[in-house]
Amino acid sequence: MSIRLLALIPVAAAISLALSAAVDAVALPLFLDTTGTILATALAGPGVGIATGVVTSAVNTLRNPTFWPFVVVQIIVALYAWAAARAGLFRSFRTAVPAGLGLGVIASVTSTPISYLVFGCTTTGGIALTTALGKALGLPPLGACFFGSFVSDFGDKAVTFALVTSVLHALPRRTAARFPWALRAIGAA
Amino acid sequence: MATIALGLAASRGLRPGLWPAVLTAAPFWLFLLLLHDVPTTIAIGLRITTMVASFVWLVATLEPARLVEAMIAAGWSASIAYLLAATLSAVPVLKARARRIVEAQRCRGLSPRGGIAARLRALRALALPLVLSALHEVDERALALETRGLVPGIRRTPLAPPPDPAVEQAARWALLLACLAALVRRLIVPRFI
Numbered sequence: 001m002s003i004r005l006l007a008l009i010p011v012a013a014a015i016s017l018a019l020s021a022a023v024d025a026v027a028l029p030l031f032l033d034t035t036g037t038i039l040a041t042a043l044a045g046p047g048v049g050i051a052t053g054v055v056t057s058a059v060n061t062l063r064n065p066t067f068w069p070f071v072v073v074q075i076i077v078a079l080y081a082w083a084a085a086r087a088g089l090f091r092s093f094r095t096a097v098p099a100g101l102g103l104g105v106i107a108s109v110t111s112t113p114i115s116y117l118v119f120g121c122t123t124t125g126g127i128a129l130t131t132a133l134g135k136a137l138g139l140p141p142l143g144a145c146f147f148g149s150f151v152s153d154f155g156d157k158a159v160t161f162a163l164v165t166s167v168l169h170a171l172p173r174r175t176a177a178r179f180p181w182a183l184r185a186i187g188a189a
Numbered sequence: 190m191a192t193i194a195l196g197l198a199a200s201r202g203l204r205p206g207l208w209p210a211v212l213t214a215a216p217f218w219l220f221l222l223l224l225h226d227v228p229t230t231i232a233i234g235l236r237i238t239t240m241v242a243s244f245v246w247l248v249a250t251l252e253p254a255r256l257v258e259a260m261i262a263a264g265w266s267a268s269i270a271y272l273l274a275a276t277l278s279a280v281p282v283l284k285a286r287a288r289r290i291v292e293a294q295r296c297r298g299l300s301p302r303g304g305i306a307a308r309l310r311a312l313r314a315l316a317l318p319l320v321l322s323a324l325h326e327v328d329e330r331a332l333a334l335e336t337r338g339l340v341p342g343i344r345r346t347p348l349a350p351p352p353d354p355a356v357e358q359a360a361r362w363a364l365l366l367a368c369l370a371a372l373v374r375r376l377i378v379p380r381f382i
Contacts, residue, residue, distance in 0.1 A: 001268075002331075003331045003334050003335050003339070003340070004327060004328065004331040006268055006271070006272075006331075006334065006339075007275075007327050007328075007330035007331040007334060008324075008327050009272055009276075010271075010272055010275035010276040010279050010330075011279060011323050011324065011326060011327055011330065013272075013276045013279075014276055014279035014280045014282070014283045014323065015283065015319070015320055015323050017280045017283075017284070018280060018283035018284045018286070018287045018319065018323075019287070019316055019319070019320075021284055021287035021288055021291065022287055022290070022291065022312060022315035022316050022319065023312065025291040025311075025315060026308045026309075026311045026312045026315065027308070028305075028308050028309070028312060030312075032316075035316075035320075039320070051272070055272050055273065055276050056276075058273065059273070059276045059277060059280065061244065062244070062248050062277075064213060064241075065213075065240050065241055065243070065244030065245075066217075066237070066240070066241070118236075119217070119233065119237060120221055120224060120225055120229065120230075120233040121224055122216075122217050122220035122221050122224065122233075122237075128220035128223060128224060129223075131224055132223055132224055135224065159309065159312075163312075163313065163316055163317075163320075166313060166317060167317065167320045167321065167324075170317055170321055171321065171324065175324070175325070178328075
């Protein structure tokens with residue numbers, strides 16, 4: 001791994017953790033905690049993306065230990081983002097947003113068993129409340145847990161993919177060309 | 190186990206140890222009561238409390254800089270140690286920058302009110318400058334790393350490695366084996382959640 005890609009990993013991980021300030025400012029029910037993982041993957045490939053996801057989870061865990069079991073989700077997000085970058089799905093919002101919605105489904109399918117078995121579906125207040133809503137609608141416990149994760153992840157991942165697409169297109173071409181996957185991800189190579 | 194973990198957290202003092210553990214674990218108990226019956230709430234709640242209190246104790250005890258030195262002394266790659274240390278130092282810097290961007294955009298008339306579309310446009314106006322400015326720093330960081338000789342694959346010697354007595358090494362192995370034994374027991378004797 002080159003020095004530039006090594007330097008990218010902590011920056012991308014810190015982006016994921018710092019974006020919460022921007023989300024709080026506009027009062028949207030989003031996490032954006034995989035932004036750095038998806039961005040690093042789109043710029044530099046799956047190895048850098050997975051490393052970013054693991055580092056993000058590790059540092060988040062020092063703040064709140066309940067994040068660590070979800071490191072698997074970060075790895076799956078990186079692999080999915082790599083497939084999306086290979087297919088050039090970051091070329092426009094019209095391709096990125098559906099890809100993000102697809103990731104929302106996959107992320108919720110992945111996180112549901114962890115949330116159900118380890119935390120009893122109480123990972124965040126929002127997920128607990130939507131899970132309670134799912135139970136009130138008559139869903140079985142695991143189904144209600146999936147419902148809670150799905151409601152949280154579905155929109156979040158679509159917005160994250162759209163945000164990463166905005167960043168990739170806003171990067172100067174000369175800067176983007178320094179990262180091995182950036183131009184391919186936006187369909188320019 | 191939860192009592193032991195809370196006791197360890199409390200051993201670091203009320204403010205850095207016990208309060209963060211209790212305040213982090215308390216919402217889970219509330220949500221568990223909302224979703225489950227009392228026996229399940231107690232079973233999962235104690236597990237989460239143990240996990241939270243253990244990590245709070247770890248964070249209150251362990252300085253990141255010493256962890257990095259210990260990792261290098263134990264033979265870990267300097268690159269891995271750098272990833273952890275650099276992220277820990279970059280997060281507060283980027284969070285402070287995010288707050289400045291929020292204030293600057295508010296001075297320019299950005300409103301966090303309105304419908305979802307307006308809020309998403311506002312989010313873009315806040316997030317793009319933050320992410321782009323962070324990405325422009327990557328080259329500067331790479332240059333600084335090269336200047337300091339942090340090339341992947343090179344072993345470094347820590348200046349003042351933390352002492353690692355044989356008793357602590359043996360205790361680590363014993364705890365690891367205990368974790369594996371607990372995992373095997375749990376898989377062989379499955380219970381509800």
